[in-house]
Amino acid sequence: MTISLRTGFTAAALAAWMLFLPAAFGQGAKPAAAPTTLSFNWEGAYGRANILVWPFRPGGRYEQLVTQHTNGGVKLDIKDKLFGLMDSAFAIGDGRVLMGTQSIPAASGTYPLLDFGGIPGLFSEMPNGATEYANALLDPNMMTAMDEYTRRAGFKVLGAAISLANNSLWGNKPIRTLADFKGVKMRASGRTQTSALRDLGGSPLTLSMAEIEQALSRGTVDAITTSKSFGAERGLTQIAKYVSIWPITPIFPQVIAINVKAWEKLTPEQQQGLMRASAQLTREMALALEQMDLVYTLWIRSTKTEMVIPEDAEVKKAMALMQPVVKEWLETAGPQGKQVLRIAASHAKGPSSGLIGEMAAK
Numbered sequence: 628m629t630i631s632l633r634t635g636f637t638a639a640a641l642a643a644w645m646l647f648l649p650a651a652f653g654q655g656a657k658p659a660a661a662p663t664t665l666s667f668n669w670e671g672a673y674g675r676a677n678i679l680v681w682p683f684r685p686g687g688r689y690e691q692l693v694t695q696h697t698n699g700g701v702k703l704d705i706k707d708k709l710f711g712l713m714d715s716a717f718a719i720g721d722g723r724v725l726m727g728t729q730s731i732p733a734a735s736g737t738y739p740l741l742d743f744g745g746i747p748g749l750f751s752e753m754p755n756g757a758t759e760y761a762n763a764l765l766d767p768n769m770m771t772a773m774d775e776y777t778r779r780a781g782f783k784v785l786g787a788a789i790s791l792a793n794n795s796l797w798g799n800k801p802i803r804t805l806a807d808f809k810g811v812k813m814r815a816s817g818r819t820q821t822s823a824l825r826d827l828g829g830s831p832l833t834l835s836m837a838e839i840e841q842a843l844s845r846g847t848v849d850a851i852t853t854s855k856s857f858g859a860e861r862g863l864t865q866i867a868k869y870v871s872i873w874p875i876t877p878i879f880p881q882v883i884a885i886n887v888k889a890w891e892k893l894t895p896e897q898q899q900g901l902m903r904a905s906a907q908l909t910r911e912m913a914l915a916l917e918q919m920d921l922v923y924t925l926w927i928r929s930t931k932t933e934m935v936i937p938e939d940a941e942v943k944k945a946m947a948l949m950q951p952v953v954k955e956w957l958e959t960a961g962p963q964g965k966q967v968l969r970i971a972a973s974h975a976k977g978p979s980s981g982l983i984g985e986m987a988a989k
Contacts, residue, residue: 744878748979
């Protein structure tokens, strides 16, 4: 039988392909690398449905983004409430858990630099403030400054979830003017907010979240400072006659953090994937917060609690008193404080962002 040259080449190619198949797909194939598993502290003190908590549930948005951006190379082992609101960053830093979230206001006494978003007047109201904050936090120069700051504590910041602004004072007395703050006992969250309320004339107090309803009912405090969403979710519309809206704490974040030693063991591809996943979640916050602000405003207005919106002139008076808050923040934030504020101010468009930028430039 005569075989044409063309047929001979085809047969030879087929034979070579058949020899190649076992090496490519059979016993000779290199198995896919097993994913790196990282334990993750799902801190739920604000309530599982809260926007600072819900994205990090098992199978939730963050886990989905990590799987997507690392091509399955990182697996999160999400554990519910391994460590509490005040302890998560410490546990991540010393390796008791490898990843997790940390409320910045709750940790602002230890890590004041991280609370730059809480400076009154720096960032705009929601949802624009969330976009501005995301741009500031994810700025490469900001990330470098954060790395230098948190590395000593053993953790690295990757991104953040953001709540509605902590701009709502729930109480039985309306706060319509700056003068109305005088002597009012207010439950505050974190160092920066405490300083702001004090300089406005209020008397800020520290209370655990478990105590807020009872404290307001009994008159231990005159007002609870929190967000529209958290106050409504906690049932404060059934206790408070008024909720007064003042731009006290524009950004209330919960950062995503990873243990530094665990980070350094990851491949560059895994590191880049985690950074992309965290950045995407951070940037997605603005859209959710825009809808939340509308929904919770309507919710409150459907109740007997009256929403009080101060005149612009009164807000400007209040913002004019915030320079000492910025100075105190700079004193406690450490050597990177001015750099962080300069970077933040370059992205921020809040009513005092220009002034704060000038203070950081001196």
